[in-house]
Structure formats: structure tokens, C-alpha cells
Amino acid sequence: MTADPAARQRRPSWIEQRTRMGPVINAAMHVRVPMSAKTMYFGGIAMFLFVIQAVTGTLLSLYYKPTPEAAYKSVQLITSDVNFGWLIRSIHHWAANLMILFVVLHLARVFMQAAYKYPRELTWVVGALLFMVTLGFGFTGYLLPWDQRAYWATVVGTEIAGSVPFVGETLLLMLRGGADVTGETMGRFFGIHVLVLPLSLAGLLGLHMILVHQLGLANPKRPEPRVPTKEFEEEPLRPFFPHYIVDELVAWYVLLAVLVVLVSVFPAGLEEQANPLQTPAHIKPEWYYLGVYELLKLVPRIIGILTPIVGIGLLVMWPFLDRRPEVRMRRRKLAVGGFSLIGIALVALTVWGYVS
């Protein structure tokens, strides 16, 4: 052991000596965060929820049996007999709902702050893809308990997909693995839910984070110049670590508290086992599809089908359609107003779907 403290301080750690990851980690810990940036932590919470989903989903898969004959009983077993099974399942259930909610909130925040504009267009596109993958998680995971609600919501959901012009029939057969919702459907939904979507989401999320890291957070008060200006270079920044990370941690803890209350007071339930011969009186999809479902009932079918497809197309391509550099909300009345109206309409349709 050397007696020179300075020499000891300069000496790399045991891990660093064997990984030499120090520069990479140091680089990762430096993200450009303008003092005026306001993320509201929605994106970070969504990512935190994804990690929760990955962990709880893995634990659930230890007991879950993806066949129509065994799925329901295995979910019963997890909920009633497996130690803390109810907790894991309830967390997975509520975190899934919260994840969709926070992805939507994150998307709305980015839109309102025009954070999708130069140079973050691709970050937006990847984010929109992440949103769709998240919805895919909800759609495929919903069937897995194989209770009445799961089964019939999937029947309705796949029928909507089957109404898509030109490719609807093929899409329906692909989704269901046949004409009806059967064990074939469950097999492919399970495969998509635990393999295809997690890998897709992990890949897209990684890309999203790299882009965020490289581009930094957007300033909601002024657009980013295409050629760095003095003002941009001298913009006051907030250290990503530990300052911003501590803020995120507080948000995650608060979210965790909400999650704990939800799973304790409203644990995940289970209806009667799926019965393809007994159609329930009122079939409704989950809340995140309810708005679109109600729209389908209110307008001609073709319009109801095409509206969300066109909407998703617009969503993905929006940064390339709105190319004005302006980022302030009050100067973007058309975009902000239109987006708000669509949001209000979707919320109204969702509420209407619940009460009707």
C-alpha cells in the first residue's frame, strides 16, 4: 500500500482496471439538460415502469402456462397460492396501465413543448414507435389470463383489426391464427408479448435513450439553432448527474407509492374462465382502446377504421410535416389547438364508453 493519497486517488478502481468502462460511464453521465427544460419526468417514469414490467413479467412467466386449458388455472394459482404472486401480478397489471398512461403523457408533453423539432425528429419517430409497441403489449397481454373479459375483448379487438381495408382478413387470420380466438391465438399472443415486443421495446428504447443522450433535452423556450450560436453555447445547463437523476428518483418513488396503493387496494382480479359459447352482455376493450372503440360505433365503419390508421401515420410523420422552428405554445395555436381537441375528443369518447 502506498502512503501517497494523491497517487491512491489517481489509481483506477479494481473494476475499472478490468473493464476500462470509465470513459463510457462518464460520457453517459453527461447529458445536456438546459435549466429551462421541463420533462415532468413522464419519460423517465415510463422507462421505470418498463423495467418493473420486465421484472414482474419474468417472475410471472415462471408459473404461467400459455394454453387455453391451463392458463386460467395458472393465473388463479399465481394469484391465490404462489407467495407474493398476487403482488407480482397486481404490480404487472397496474404498471402496464400506468406505463401506457405515462407514455401518452410523455408524448403529449413532447408535442406541446415542440421537442420533436430539429434536431430531434428521429427521437420523436422512435418514441412514436415505442408508443405503438406499448399498446401492442397491452393488446397481447390482455388475452393471457384467459378469462371472459380477456377472451371477448380480444375477439372484438381482432375483429376491428379484421375490418382494415384490403389487408383486414389476412391481418385477422394472422392475429388469431385461424378464424376464431383459440389456443393458436394465445400461443402467438404469448410469444409476441414475452419475446417480440420486449426485444423490440428494448431495442427502440435503447435507440431512444442514445438519441436523447446525444441530443440532450430540448429547451421549450427557444428552438435549437442549426448552427450552434453563442447564446446556445452559453445557455445555462443543469448537471444530469446527480441533480437531474435525483429529481427523477423522487418522481419514481412517488410513482412507486402510487403503485403500492393501487395493488394493495385494487389487486388484479379475474373473471370467469373464458367461454367461447357464452357472450357477455357488455363487451368493452381496455380503457386505452375504448375511445377508438366508441368512435367505431359512432361513425361509419370505414371511417372508424381509417381514422386511427391515418392518426398514427400523422403522429409518426408529424416532425416532417410541422417544420417551422417555432417552439413556444402560444405561437403554435393550430398545432396545439388541434392536438388538444383530439386529446379532449379521445378522453370524452373514453368516458362515454365507460358510462354507456
Next chain:
Amino acid sequence: MSPDPSLKQTPEMTTKTRSSKRMTRTARIAATLGLTVFAWLGIALTASAEDPSASASAAPSAEVTPAPSLAPTPSHPVIPTPGPSDDGWLFATSEPSFGPPAATAPPLPSMPVHTAANGANSCYDCHSAVNDKQATIAAQWKDSAHGKGGIGCADCHGGDPTSDQITKAMDPAAGFSKAPDRQGTVGLCGSCHANPTEMKASGLPTDQYAKYWTSVHGQRLVSAGDTRVAICSDCHGVHDIKKVSDPSAKTFALNIPKLCAGCHADAQRMAPYGIPTDQFDVYSKSVHGVALLENKDVRAPSCVGCHGSHDAQPPTSTTVVEVCGKCHTATQDLYGQSRHSELSAAAPKCWTCHGTHDVSQPSSAMFFHDTPPNYTCDTCHDLTTHKLRLELSRFAKAEDRRCDTCHHPDSEIYAQIQGIATAITGAETAYADADAAIERAAGFGMLTDDADVALVGAKTSLIQAQAAIHTTKLKTVAELSADARQKAGDAQALAQSKIDESVFRREAMVIVIGLILACVVFLYMLKRKLDKELD
């Protein structure tokens, strides 16, 4: 009460007068021989006899005392009915104004003569263009079971359906006849529908004609010439006859109560018969009526379920157990094991406790009055013969259909009933408690499948115990009730464990939230420190 073997075509019986004379003669012979069943067949005017609250006719004879008639005072002269018979029914005591009951049904007429249609139906072609009324009739026929089944106008009216000339098509020489009278209508329908050869293709039964003449309707028509009674076309329609399976048919299961009520709820029409007209209203509120009319459960009995359709007649005191037992088979078996069933005519029957048209959901309230009724010797005994008797008027009101209507509080049987009541109410309370506990557990968001399964077992035992009341055996009821209580207790214990689990989770939640709050406070302090350093 089966149709007389002489139910065949006999030309000498084609006129009502001759038929009536012959029937009168036959009935007198029957009465002389004491064949009281024929006396019953002749009455046709029983006051809703299965309903003890309705009229005197509900009381079994000999040992059964008639209740005072509760029917409204008729504004029309009441058609007198024959005197008491021995089959369990009482009738009005005044002399009948019509002939004695028929011994035989009218002969089955021949099918109408007509020229072979060979697919032609000039009747339809012309009548659909004559005027609106005829066009409506033609359209009704075309949409009817007959119209769709190839039964043409000439099959009922005769004539020549191949000719487009009115004088030829409607020529009496070609067999044409207008609509027959009401008795003739029954014969006209029967000429085909009682013919096995004709009915072979449709697969319909051929006994309706014979059954009809055994019904109260048929007997009044044939014996009293009462043309106000229901005939085939009143229920099935005339030109618009539809299959019974057709939901738009008047004879479809769900529509039958209203069909019968069309006449039987008509106070003016029923006035001459002195029978009540509230059966439909009462039935509509009964368990049977609610099941059929509100829940659209076609398995529930309508009027014909108990009274029969073509052979409609009120169940007698001796047959009511069999009538109810057609559906309630297990209960009928249990009743057969009881002391009640051994009491012959004085035996309490299904209706004694459950009512008739007003059958309601049974409950523990059916054991005892809040205040025991007044008892006198003749409450239960005929003062002359000292035999047990059943005074049906005591059961007229639903709130009086109680065990202690007959059984005195000081009697040994009363103590047994108390034992049965205690056992049943104990099991019911245990079941209700378990059900409430499960509901509470489900309200906490807990899965209650195992408790639900246990509760189903308790429900099964409870139903068995409740049904076993019909055996009147305390030991049987007590054993089944104990079983129900135990199973309900198991279900409640399972539910309670889930409630406890939920409470534990909420308590744990408070601790976890406390820990999270501590972490948040720590991080917030750290954040403030970092922000200060940044400033």
C-alpha cells in the same frame, strides 16, 4: 276422463238436437250408475277450482269444506252448475239449466268435399282483389301455417278452386259451404287434425279433437250448447293460424297467459259463470308469471302447464300433486314420504301452502303466523264424523298459508315444526352470512373462487333441506340443515381469511408508503443541498 270410444262418425248424430237428446239420455244413465266423473265432465263451470281463494269450487268434497265464494257478484245471471261430486270438487248447488253432462263427444265430421286443386287457388286470386277485408283475409291465409303448408281455401270451405267463375268455384254442389257454426268449426278442424293420415306429413298429434271434448270448454259446448266457450279458432286464429313454435302466434308459450286472459280476465264474459277474472293479474306477479312473462323463460308454466290446453280443466284436489309434480318431480317424491300425503282428501296439497295462481317464492315466514290464529274443534275436524277435514278458506290469503293454520301451538307436531323452522332458518342465516362475507371479500378485490365453490355446496344442501320440509320429518330436515350450516361455515371461513389477508395487505401498504416517504424526504433534502451548491 278419456274420450268415449264412440268417438266416431255416426250420421245420426249430426244434428245438435239429436245429439243433445242422446247425450242427455246417456248422462242420466251415467248419473244413475253413480259415475260421478261424468257429472264433473258436464259442469264446465267450476269456479277457478284450483284457487281456494277464488271460489267455493276449490274445496275437496266430503272432508273438505267449501270456502265462501270470493267472486264478484255477477251482473249476469249465473249459469247454474251441477251439484257436488265425489271427485274433490264442489260446484254451485242450484239445478242446471242445460242438459246433463255429455257421455260422448260429437262425431268426427268428414273432411270437406272439394275439387282437387292441383296447385290452383282461384279463391285467393279473386278474394285478394275483392276489397280490403277480403284482401286482408287472403294475405293472412298466405302467411299462415296453412297457406305455407299447402292447405288451400277449399280444404276448409269446399268448392272448386280450379275455376275462376264464382258460380262454379263457390257452388254448393261442388261442396262449397260458408264458415260453419262454432261447434261445426271444431268438427271442421278435427276432420283433418284428428285424421292420422292427413297429419302424417306435418307430424302433428291427432288427439286434440278427442281431448277438446274432455275439456271444460268442449263439455260446455257439447252439453250446454254454450257457444261462448273457446273453440279452436279462438286460440289458433281463423285464416291467420300460426305454428305454436312461431313467437308471433297467440299460442306461443310466452303469449298463452294473455291469450287465456283474453276471455278469463273479461269480467263481462265471465260473469255468467261466476268465476273470478283476476287470474292473469295474480299469475303475472307469481314466480311462474315473472319467470315466463318478465324473464322470458319458456320453461315456466303458463296456464296450459297446469290446466292443459285442448283438454283444459282445473286440476282437482286429487290430481294437483301430480300436476305440480310434472315439473317439481323431486318435491313430489318428498311429499309422497310425508304424513300429509297419507291424509287423503283432508291432506294439505301443494296449493294449501303455496297458493295457485299466486305461487310466490317460499320462505321461512311460511312456518308460523305472527299471532297464532283462533282454533276451534271444527278447524280441523268434522264435528259429525270427527274425521280430519281441510277448510280451504283458511288458506285463501297468502299470509294465512302457514303450518300453524292447522297445527295448534300446544300440539306435539307444532314443536316438531318449530324444530324444522329453527334448523332451516339457522341454515339460511349461515348461508346468508357466508354469502355476505364472500361479497365483502370480493369487494376488497380478492379472488373468492374457492369460497364460491364451498358456498355452492352449502346452497345445494340448503335447497335439499328446504325441499325436505315436504317430508315433514324433523330428523331429515335437521340433518340436511346441519350439513348446509357446516358448508356455509366453511365458505365463510374461506372468505374471512381473504378479508384478513386484504386487511394485512393494507396495513403493510401503510408501512411501505412510510418507507417510500422517508426515501422521498431524504432525496428531497439531497436535492435542496445539490441545488444550493449549484447556485
